[in-house]
Amino acid sequence: MPTILRWKGYRFFWYHADGSEPPHVHVFKDGRECKIWIASAEVAFNRGMTARQLSMLLAVVRREEQFLLGAWDEQFGQ
Secondary structure, three states, X not given: OOEEEEEOOEXXXXXXXHHHOOOEEEXXXXXXXXXXXXXXXXXXXXXXOOHHHHHHHHHHHHHOHHHHHHHHHHHHOO
């Protein structure tokens, strides 16, 4: 599970087997996790994040989209 980005205690990462799916990032903090599709900045699933947290995380994904997609391509070669 390589960590791609850290922001305000949130860890942005993906699993090694995630390469068969469209680009996305998992975000974890305090036992809570969500998965966000990078290109559309939409929540794929949410396990415990509040609406406010999700809103902030979606803004981070939008702001860091090019960085995240570049790291995805580097990891999975797409």
